[in-house]
Structure formats: structure tokens, C-alpha cells
């Protein structure tokens with residue numbers, strides 16, 4: 001039989017998530033070559049080998065012994081978790097406990113925030129960007145997302161002139177999205193830059209969306225500026241979650257903090273819609289919310305976070321030293337987060353010696369399809385050196401390169417990963 005209608009929405013071509021798409025191909029290559037890929041595609045500390053400490057497991061063990069942990073919770077989220085978030089990560093100057101909404105991961109919040117806007121209300125997103133934002137923006141609008149550039153010649157800071165021009169001349173733009181600290185670039189923006197973005201939003205009556213999920217992940221001596229510190233009376237949303245703070249991204253637990261919810265009628269009507277949309281689903285998963293205060297306030301939490309950040313910083317230092325000797329690339333040393341973007345300058349189209357003939361034939365077939373040059377590089381890198389990275393164009397950038405992570409738990413494996421990538425780059429350009 002054939003289902004009686006086409007089941008694809010017109011905009012389904014816009015639905016992409018390259019961070020996981022490369023994995024499908026990587027898995028095939030692993031099978032064909034009988035080798036183990038080094039997975040550098042995803043920001044999951046646990047997959048990368050980080051241990052989940054016993055004290056965290058103890059908190060969860062204790063929680064499952066209470067029947068109430070198995071119940072639904074408030075649609076906004078568990079009240080104690082929301083109060084904890086307000087007291088520790090937010091500010092009563094611009095937010096109340098009822099302005100905090102929990103979601104099943106920030107991924108869900110991103111989709112809800114964009115999907116509940118009318119089609120013609122556009123959100124200006126960065127390029128490169130975390131793909132969920134760009135894809136959700138494009139899907140809700142039914143056409144390509146609208147974006148502003150992050151400038152690799154200026155530490156990947158946002159291009160403020162471009163933001164202002166786009167907002168001024170495109171009346172459909174209702175919000176500016178900022179990811180700070182930034183995925184994929186690892187930059188942490190200067191306070192003046194962020195203040196200027198707030199000023200643009202204020203001048204043109206837009207609201208702000210700051211994805212601050214990496215707010216704890218800044219390297220030694222790097223100050224992070226929070227949206228609540230600078231937003232004044234502009235309406236805005238801060239997005240945070242536990243996926244990056246705590247090695248438990250599978251908890252699927254993120255939240256939004258709505259700032260100045262009542263200062264503008266259009267904004268408060270939209271926020272009510274968001275809450276209704278959440279109510280339709282009853283609530284987000286209860287247990288991670290119930291343990292949230294105990295996890296963050298545990299006596300070992302700060303030390304765990306500090307040691308994780310120190311490791312990422314060590315990895316960033318090593319990678320920076322390594323890539324200094326690779327003339328074909330440009331690198332801005334990250335100031336936080338656990339990713340590294342390596343730009344591949346004037347990237348040619350080339351083939352590498354694959355691990356075996358089967359892989360070569362598979363890649364030949366795959367690479368017949370039209371694709372950005374850095375996608376071909378990423379496929380060749382997997383087929384030749386067994387390292388999976390995400391192409392930079394997959395983050396909505398018009399620059400070629402790739403993003404790798406700084407998460408690898410094993411020092412020797414990280415060094416080996418750099419060597420393999422370096423070898424591939426050299427061969428690719430020769």
C-alpha cells in the first residue's frame with residue numbers, strides 16, 4: 001500500500017543535525033574497516049570517557065528510593081529546582097521563580113521557543129552556530145535562517161555592524177540570539193560587545209535570547225558576563241541546563257529564565273503561549289529536576305567542575321601548540337567551553353589513502369553528491385585516519401574547517417588524535 005498523502009512538510013529539507021549525521025557515515029566506515037573511530041563530534045563528556053563520580057550516583061540512588069520522584073511535577077518545573085536556579089544562576093532584579101521553565105534538555109526549549117513564534121517573526125542567529133538553533137529558526141520560518149557572522153579575525157566576536165544593519169532593515173527580526181560562552185568557537189564575549197547587542201535590541205524593540213548553557217565553562221582568568229547583569233529593562237530569555245555543568249547530558253534537563261517578562265505585552269503574550277505549550281506536555285522529566293539542588297550544592301561539585309575545566313584548558317593549550325605548526329589552518333585559542341574550531345584555509349578537494357578498498361569505493365560513491373568541501377575533508381579524515389569531526393559548514397558557516405572537542409579523557413589518545421588530524425591535513429593539501 002502507499003499512504004494516501006505525502007507526509008513530508010515543505011520545509012523538511014531544512015531539517016539537519018550534522019553533529020550526528022556524520023556519525024551514520026562513521027559507523028559504516030568502522031564496520032567496513034574493522035577499526036574503532038575516535039569520536040570527536042559530540043559534546044558528551046561521558047561518551048568521551050569522563051567518569052560519573054560516586055557522590056552523583058549516591059544522590060540518584062537516594063532519590064529513586066522516594067516514590068514521589070516517579071510522579072509528574074509542576075509544568076514550569078520542580079519548585080525547589082526553580083528556586084535554586086533563581087538563587088544561584090539568575091537574578092531577582094529581572095526574574096521570578098515563575099519565570100523559570102524547565103524542559104527536557106535545552107534542545108527542547110530551543111524548538112519550543114522558535115516553533116511558537118509566528119512564521120514571519122524571525123530570530124537572528126550567529127554563524128557559525130549550534131545547529132539546533134539555526135535549524136529550528138529555518139524550520140519555523142519555512143526558509144533559510146537569518147544570521148550574523150562571528151569574525152575569526154576578531155576572536156570570533158559577533159559582527160555588531162551586521163547585527164545592527166540586519167535588525168534595522170529587516171522588520172521581521174524580533175529577537176537576537178547570542179551563544180555565550182560559544183559553541184562551536186570556544187569564545188567568551190567581551191562585556192562591551194554584549195552590552196552593544198543589548199543596546200541594539202533596545203533601540204529596535206527586539207527581545208534577546210542568550211544561550212548560556214556553557215556559563216560555568218570559562219578558562220582561568222576569563223570573566224563571563226551574564227545576560228541578567230546587562231539586560232536592564234529589555235525582555236529576554238537566558239537558556240541554561242545541566243548537560244554541560246554536570247557529566248549527565250542524558251538527564252535531558254535544561255531550563256529557560258525569562259527576564260522582564262511583564263515589561264512588554266507582545267513578549268508576555270508569547271511567554272504565556274510557551275507556558276501553555278509546556279502544559280500540553282504536562283511537565284518535563286521529574287527526577288533530574290529533583291536532584292538538581294543536591295548535585296550543584298554538593299561539597300564535591302566545585303572541585304569536579306574545576307578539574308574538568310583544567311583538563312579542557314590543557315587540551316586547548318596542546319592543540320594550540322600543535323596547530324601553530326600547521327600552515328594551512330587558522331585557530332583562535334578557546335577561552336572556554338570544550339570545543340575547538342580549526343579553519344581550513346583555501347581548502348582543496350582531495351582524496352586520502354583510505355584504510356581499505358571497500359572504504360575507498362564507499363567514499364567515492366558518497367562524494368559524488370554535491371557537498372561542501374569540509375564535508376569531503378571530514379569523510380576522508382574518517383576513512384584514512386579514523387577520526388570523526390564535524391565540518392564547520394555544518395554549523396551554518398560559510399568558512400571551511402571543522403570542530404573537534406577537548407573532552408578526550410586519555411592524554412595519549414588526545415595527542416594521537418591531533419597527530420592523525422595533522423597528518424590528514426598535510427596529505428590533503430599536498
Ligand SMILES: Cc1ncc(COP(=O)(O)O)c(C=O)c1O
Nearest residue numbers: 043105106107130183241243254
Ligand atoms: C550551545 C548549546 N545549546 C544547547 C545545547 C543542548 O543542550 P541539551 O543537552 O540541554 O539539549 C547544546 C548541546 O551541545 C549546546 O552546545
